Amino acid sequence: MRKSNTSAPGEATPNHVTAEQRPISTVDVVIFTVRQERLCVLLTRRAQPPFARRWALPGGFVHVGQDADLLACAQRILRGKTGVQSPYLEQLGSWGSATRDPRGWSATHVYFALIPPPDQPLAPDAQWVEAGAALTGAGPLAFDHADILATALARLRAKVEYTSLPAYLLPQPFTLPQLQRMYEVVLGRAVDKSGFRTRMLAADFLQEAGQEAAAAAGRPAMRYRLRENARPAYFPRTFAPRAR
Amino acid sequence: MRKSNTSAPGEATPNHVTAEQRPISTVDVVIFTVRQERLCVLLTRRAQPPFARRWALPGGFVHVGQDADLLACAQRILRGKTGVQSPYLEQLGSWGSATRDPRGWSATHVYFALIPPPDQPLAPDAQWVEAGAALTGAGPLAFDHADILATALARLRAKVEYTSLPAYLLPQPFTLPQLQRMYEVVLGRAVDKSGFRTRMLAADFLQEAGQEAAAAAGRPAMRYRLRENARPAYFPRTFAPRAR
DNA sequence: ACAATAGTGTCTGTAAGACAGTATTGG
DNA sequence: CCAATACTGTCTTACAGACACTATTGT
Known part of the structure; x- marks a missing residue:
């Protein structure tokens, strides 16, 4: 049987949902860069509970008086931790459940940034961690951030196969051999030089x-x-070595 | 200059954000099907303000006492409108800003569903509308739902080029010619039969x-x-007719 | 001259697209 | 036998991958 959810009596209907029933709303940003030929992600150490002293993705509450929209909120977080202004920033997805935050029903909007290693110093609570190590070493991440980071890594590796995203990991201008190394670091395998160059130049995004x-x-x-x-x-097409 | 956003005085810090400062949290679902060789999307007519009597995507508030997580909330909405239980359902993204809802700062988590035309009747306030017409005809959609629908359409068309998603638009079992027609309807162009068959059978998702x-x-x-x-x-690879 | 790195040319195999052909049904 | 639909085979060509070759610099 099908039940309509719009007007069942006793159920909270849209205009009767009070502020107290609203989930907590946060934004987290998975910030990647490549340092010393290693793919790294930015983590912050939590000062307050919940998960005090655990490592976490940079993030924070949506500030309804300050943030015009979700993207602006993500940019505020990114700028606050790294000083970087205009990197590559896309939405990764959102994670929300009754149990992910002990304070109550919580949903986080997650963004995904690629930046060159910044010149300015990081915020004092932030640190670059090699992407693989962030999932295994130094204790578990706060909240469901391990899930989120794993999803971000999978998305990055998948998109690098068929997009020019690694160009955002380098300061401009850059050379094609440098760009090729970015691909190789993220993909974890060698890429043929000739095909790589043809592909990049044919894609017409460089000058x-x-x-x-x-x-x-x-x-x-x-x-x-x-x-x-x-x-x-x-x-x-994706990069595809002969042996599938 | 870099400014830390974690401890500036006078700013709301994470643990001081009260419930009243939380954005409104909703979930919307873009539900596609193919009826009579046309790609259609499910719309509902809004009964209450804001945007009363406008067409909108099916959606509703996150019910913190009822929904275990965002996906469960999306499934509840889908089931409520169509009676369909287990279709293809993926996350599309989230839209949030201070201005998209006149009631205040609001964020919606949007899901994306593909279903066969259901046997059961729809909810009384719901109706199938041809996807193109939903963006143009019958007046503007509520909220930013036109943006959301356009994004969903673009994502669907893009993914159909390189995935088996159209299989979820058909009741099982189905034949390869039927499946090919789903591709052709969504893509809006003819697809070569021979190549289509080789591709589907090689992908090893059918029995x-x-x-x-x-x-x-x-x-x-x-x-x-x-x-x-x-x-x-x-x-x-994507489907690619000779002329690019 | 040599080492080192950047960049190009050429061959080849794979597989997709095009399309003509064959197979199996009902009338 | 014909129409209609399902399915297969063959030809061609684009293009990625492999790899050897040339180009340009400093020492």
Whole structure:
């Protein structure tokens, strides 16, 4: 049998849901970067309960008087922890349940950021942790943040197979060999140089930015910037080594 | 300059956010089906303000005493409107801002469902509307539901290019020609039969379910069901007609 | 000249798209 | 036998992967 949920008597109908019945609303941001050829994620150590002294993803409550929308809230959190202004930032999803926060029914809107290693110092409670180690080492993460981080990692690795996302892990301008290394770090495997270059240049999201100054040995590389209006490029196929 | 947002004086810190400062939390579900070779979305007519008498996506408040988590809330909404129990249901994203709901800061968690045309009657306030017409005809949708629906449509069309999602638009068992028609309806273009069949069978998400009973003219087709543990299949490439 | 790194050319295999053909049913 | 629909085979071509080759720098 089907039951309508809009007007059953005794049930809280939309206009009768009071503020006390509202779930807690937070925003968390999974911030990735590559440091020393390692994929790292930013974690903060919680000062207050719940989960005091545990590591957690950077996040906070939606400030209804301050945040215009969810994206602005995520940007505020990102800027607060890293000082970075305009990175790649997309929504990952939301996690909400009666049990994920001991304070009550809670839902978090999760964003996903890619940034170059920042020049400014991090917030004092924040630290870069290698992505794999964040899931295993140094004790469990607060809340359901291990789930969230695992989902973010899976999404990153999946999208790197067919998008130009790793370009956001580098400061501009960058060279194609540098970009290739970003792909290799995230994917955890080597990528063929020739195919890689053809693919990147064909995708038409880069513009030349002058020759690199010759530093050590070797031919200096061409530098590139993201084109204006640079949304990430989507490739028609995934990177696929012969053996499936 | 970087500003820490965790301990600035005068700012609401996490444990001091009272229930009154919490955003409104809702869940909306974009429910697609194919009826008479048309892609349709389920809309409901709003009885109460805000946006009374406007068409809207099915949705409602998170019921903190009733819904174990966001997915359960989405399932409750889906079941309430259609009677359908276990369709394809994935998260689409969340939309939240100070202005999207005149009652105050509001965030909605949006899910995305694919179902076969249900046997049971719909809830009395619900109606199938052709997907394109829902965005243009019969007046604007409530809230930011036009944005949400446009995003859902784009996501559906994108994923249909490289996944087996259209299989969830059909009652089981179904034949490959029927499945091919689902692809063609959603994509709005013809798909080559031979390549289509090779692709579907190679993806290994179908199992044979006996020969179709010969009805009218023509050779009866083989019927298929989704395999056990049937998650959707992801194809290595998109459907791509020669001319790009 | 050599090492080191950047960048290009060429071959080959895979698989998708196009389309013509065969198979199986009812009338 | 014909119409109608299901299914298969074959040809062609695009293109990714592999890898060897050339180019440009510093020492």
